[in-house]
Amino acid sequence: MLTTQQLQDIEQLQKECEIHDHVQLKLNWEMLRDRQTEPLDFFHYENGELIAFLGLYAFGSTVEVCGMVKPSERRKGHFGRLFHLAMEKVNSNGYKKILLNAPAGSDAAKFFLNTQGAEYAFSEHQMEWSETPLEETNDILLRQATEEDFEMSVRLSVTAFGLDEDDARAMERHHFADNTDVLMIDVNEETVGKLRVSREEGQAWIYGFSILPEYQGRGIGRKALRQVVKKQSSAGYTVHLEVETRNDHALKLYESVGFKSVHVQDYYKYECR
Structure with a gap:
């Protein structure tokens, strides 16, 4: 410590x-x-x-x-x-x-x-939301994750981010244990995605946003983002998120909701000698 x-x-x-x-x-x-x-x-x-x-x-x-x-x-x-x-x-x-x-x-x-x-x-890319009109979305539900959502959360990390299952389990155990809000995305009473929201010093950060592959392309992700951004912005937070540049689809999705890139982090692979 x-x-x-x-x-x-x-x-x-x-x-x-x-x-x-x-x-x-x-x-x-x-x-x-x-x-x-x-x-x-x-x-x-x-x-x-x-x-x-x-x-x-x-x-x-x-x-x-x-x-x-x-x-x-x-x-x-x-x-x-x-x-x-x-x-x-x-x-x-x-x-x-x-x-x-x-x-x-x-x-x-x-x-x-x-x-x-x-x-x-x-x-x-580290992105920040700029004030943009957001439509109301009532056909999806964002709810607080429970222990019963753990396996689905692991599945989403594996399918959406290509993580090894053991790594996904270790990461999700950490997320479920800390004080970050893990939210599940439900459509017609079926869980199809997730995201995390971390709030600190007037900023709300969105992480780990993912939708099951078979439900992508239906506008669910855009609706979920609008709902999260609207709630956090109304509560007085500036809203931020991170997205890899190799995920062009996600980058365009975030931009369509009003996010703009403000900082870029580079990642390098390293082999221990």
């Missing part, structure tokens, strides 16, 4: 890096605040100040890696040392897939990734 001071130090360093680089870092704050006993975070302090940070974020057999270095302290090997320690942890934990995450506009990140021989995999 991270201490309050550590979390404050991470937040302060994140703000400094984002202002300097004109980017937005994806540090998975939900997971940082919910760390258990296993150390998955790596720190470098000098004179009581956090200089470099790297976090591991596990999703079943896949682990994502993201970190940062104080702008005035870069090119001194700080991040390389943390990365080496992190890869030792990755090896000892037996993760099968490693994804390195960096803002698309970060030259410092690209320099490091190139030196490590990482291979570009895909990009992820």
Whole structure:
């Protein structure tokens, strides 16, 4: 479990890096605040100040890696040392897939990734909803998930995102256990999709939006999004979501509801040496 001071130090360093680089870092704050006993975070302090940070974020057999270095302290090997320690942890934990995450506009990140021989995999758009008229939708139901929805949620993650079933189960166990709202999408009393909504500091984020393949193309996804956006916006939240660029259909769907891309995160595949 991270201490309050550590979390404050991470937040302060994140703000400094984002202002300097004109980017937005994806540090998975939900997971940082919910760390258990296993150390998955790596720190470098000098004179009581956090200089470099790297976090591991596990999703079943896949682990994502993201970190940062104080702008005035870069090119001194700080991040390389943390990365080496992190890869030792990755090896000892037996993760099968490693994804390195960096803002698309970060030259410092690209320099490091190139030196490590990482291979570009895909990009992820972080989108924000712009005020747009939304039609009322009454023929679908969004309801809070229960334990009885767990197997369907796993099925949706496997079919919609191509996840390994064991990874999907591990991810869904985490989602069902935390305080994020998991919502199931019902049509004619049959569950056909799901999404998650996380609210913090005036922002509502939509994650994991998926519809069973046999129900896609019927306008269900658009109606569900309209309903979620309308509810969160009416409650005073700005509404955001994430979507991979390789999913062109989803990108167009979100844009049709009023979402616009504001930040892009690049993901790179990495093989431990």
